[in-house]
Every structure is written in structure tokens, then in C-alpha cells.
Amino acid sequence: MNTPKQEPDAFDTLFDTYFEELMAMSDEEVLDGADPAIVQKEGLAMLENAIAEAGKRRLARARSQLDMQNDHQSEIAKPVVSAQAARDFLKKASNDGRYTLAARSLAEMSDEDVLGLYEQLKRLENGDGASKAEAE
Amino acid sequence: MDLAESADCLSLDEVAAQLRSLTSSGWMRLRAMARLGAQGLQGWKSDDLLNEALTKLCEGTRAWRRGTHMLVTVKVLMHSIASNERKKNKTGPIDWNVVIDAVQAGASHDDSLGESFSDGLTPEHFADGRMQMEYLGRLVCGDPDARMLLMRLLYGHSGAEVAAEFEWDAKRIDAVRKRLATRLRPLKNLRTTA
Numbered sequence: 001m002n003t004p005k006q007e008p009d010a011f012d013t014l015f016d017t018y019f020e021e022l023m024a025m026s027d028e029e030v031l032d033g034a035d036p037a038i039v040q041k042e043g044l045a046m047l048e049n050a051i052a053e054a055g056k057r058r059l060a061r062a063r064s065q066l067d068m069q070n071d072h073q074s075e076i077a078k079p080v081v082s083a084q085a086a087r088d089f090l091k092k093a094s095n096d097g098r099y100t101l102a103a104r105s106l107a108e109m110s111d112e113d114v115l116g117l118y119e120q121l122k123r124l125e126n127g128d129g130a131s132k133a134e135a136e
Numbered sequence: 137m138d139l140a141e142s143a144d145c146l147s148l149d150e151v152a153a154q155l156r157s158l159t160s161s162g163w164m165r166l167r168a169m170a171r172l173g174a175q176g177l178q179g180w181k182s183d184d185l186l187n188e189a190l191t192k193l194c195e196g197t198r199a200w201r202r203g204t205h206m207l208v209t210v211k212v213l214m215h216s217i218a219s220n221e222r223k224k225n226k227t228g229p230i231d232w233n234v235v236i237d238a239v240q241a242g243a244s245h246d247d248s249l250g251e252s253f254s255d256g257l258t259p260e261h262f263a264d265g266r267m268q269m270e271y272l273g274r275l276v277c278g279d280p281d282a283r284m285l286l287m288r289l290l291y292g293h294s295g296a297e298v299a300a301e302f303e304w305d306a307k308r309i310d311a312v313r314k315r316l317a318t319r320l321r322p323l324k325n326l327r328t329t330a
Contacts, residue, residue, distance in 0.1 A: 010290045011175055017289040019211050021313050027161035029314045036160035043163030047155050050190035057195050
């Protein structure tokens with residue numbers, strides 16, 4: 001079956017042809033008695049509004065990109081480790097003088113809590129929260 | 137990367153500087169094009185269309201290719217924005233363009249209502265086209281030359297072609313163009329006033 005050919009939209013056609021006619025007219029004809037100073041002033045006011053709006057949109061876009069970047073980085077930084085590996089690490093850490101951990105409580109902790117504690121320790125190791133630890 | 141940052145496009149500073157240099161007649165031309173382009177855009181005023189085009193250029197989300205005339209750049213952008221908006225109107229959940237026939241609406245529960253005709257045109261398409269032509273026809277009513285020029289422009293002909301066809305001299309075609317521009321000045325959004 002043949003697909004019927006879509007007629008071009010009359011306004012789309014007119015948009016192009018009418019523009020050519022406006023370009024063919026002299027400046028005086030286009031102004032048609034309007035005060036050029038007022039027309040210019042109104043146009044520039046519109047432009048300044050557009051520039052201000054463009055600035056706001058660029059700022060919003062930059063913020064959104066930064067948020068996305070931060071989300072992405074925190075995803076990358078998240079350790080990919082099994083609950084068992086985290087338990088082993090914490091067990092070792094309980095013998096490390098730098099940390100105060102009760103090894104016996106590890107067995108009673110849920111996998112989720114173990115992983116949370118693992119992340120906290122890793123952050124401490126990487127220096128995050130160091131100032132907090134120092135302050136305490 | 138913003139489109140405007142590529143080497144063959146104007147930088148944002150250049151865009152702003154160019155637009156600030158626009159003459160009063162340039163502004164008049166753009167506002168006339170914005171009036172025409174806003175036809176059929178639900179909730180858009182003509183200056184909104186021009187404002188959106190300027191904003192996109194200044195924002196850098198639409199590029200201005202070096203060497204392209206300022207008015208052409210803005211006009212193409214307005215056309216593109218308007219076309220996208222019309223598509224949204226057509227595919228959105230509410231069709232602002234439907235003209236309800238009271239008799240048919242009351243009597244019919246025909247499942248085929250809203251389907252395309254075999255030639256690909258919907259009833260809304262016909263209704264819109266008829267309304268648009270009627271409205272434009274009213275604007276040039278009483279001026280056969282301006283009416284002729286408008287009708288030919290709708291079919292893709294230029295003013296120069298019309299002048300050649302009807303043997304109008306330069307003075308006459310200039311006068312007809314000017315009268316047409318004046319007649320089209322009160323263009324309103326057809327579909328919001330229908």
C-alpha cells in the first residue's frame with residue numbers, strides 16, 4: 001500500500017516565503033511609520049531579558065550537571081565488597097590499635113550494619129572524617 | 137559542550153554583540169515573523185516566540201553558524217521552535233485544535249472517529265486549514281492584490297514571481313508587499329481565538 005504523501009503545511013511554506021518578502025522590502029517600508037528609536041529600545045529590552053534568562057538557564061544546567069557528576073562519583077567511590085569480606089576486614093581491624101572495635105559483636109551484626117561499618121572505616125582510612133576524629 | 141563553543145559557530149559573547157547591533161527595521165522584521173510563527177501555538181504570544189529564540193541563542197543551546205545572516209538565524213530558530221511546539225500540541229493528551237461538530241458529537245459513538253482519512257489528513261487538519269484560510273482571507277479582504285500575493289506565498293511562490301506573472305512593475309509589487317505586511321500585523325493566534 002502506498003503511504004499518502006503529506007501535504008506541506010501551508011503556514012510552514014508561508015513562513016519561508018513571507019520572510020523573503022520582508023527581506024525584499026526597504027527598511028522604511030518595514031518600519032511603516034513606526035518610531036525607529038522606540039522599536040530599537042523595545043527590541044533591546046527584549047534582548048536583555050533573553051540574556052538574563054539564558055544566564056539563569058545556564059546556571060541551572062551547570063548545577064544539574066554538577067549534581068549528576070557528584071552522584072556518579074559517589075557511586076564510583078562506593079566499595080564493591082561482599083558482607084563476608086567486610087566481616088573479615090573488620091575482624092582484622094579489631095586487632096588494630098587505631099580502631100576500637102569489639103570483635104565479638106561482629107557476629108551479631110547484620111550484613112547491612114557490617115557493610116555500613118566497613119564503609120565508615122574505609123572513609124576514616126582515606127582521611128574523611130579525620131578532623132572529626134581529631135576533634136573528639 | 138555547548139553548541140556555540142564549536143569553531144564554526146559564534147561564541148556567546150559574539151552572539152550577544154551581534155544581536156545588540158540589530159537595527160530597528162531588523163527588529164520589526166523579526167517581530168513580524170514571530171507574529172506569523174506563533175500561529176497555532178497554544179498559550180504563546182508572538183513576542184514569546186522571539187524571546188525564546190533569542191534566549192536559546194544566548195544560552196548556547198542553539199548554534200549560530202558563522203557567515204549566516206542574523207535575521208535568517210533567528211527566523212530559522214523561531215520556525216524550529218514553533219514546529220516542535222506544534223508537534224507537541226498534536227501528540228499531547230489534549231488536542232486544542234479539534235473543532236467539535238455539535239450534531240455529530242451528540243449523535244455518534246462511532247469508533248472510527250479521530251482516525252485518519254485514507255489520504256492521511258484528519259478532520260482536525262481540514263478544520264484548522266479552513267479556519268486559517270478564512271482568517272487570513274479576512275485580513276486581506278478588500279485588497280485583491282494583497283490577497284493574491286498572500287495566496288501565492290502560501291503555495292511557495294515569491295513576490296517576484298507573482299509580479300512577473302501579473303506584470304506588476306517594481307512600484308506595484310513594493311506597494312502590495314507593504315500593504316500585505318500592514319494587513320498581517322494584527323495576526324492573532326487562530327486556534328486560541330477560534
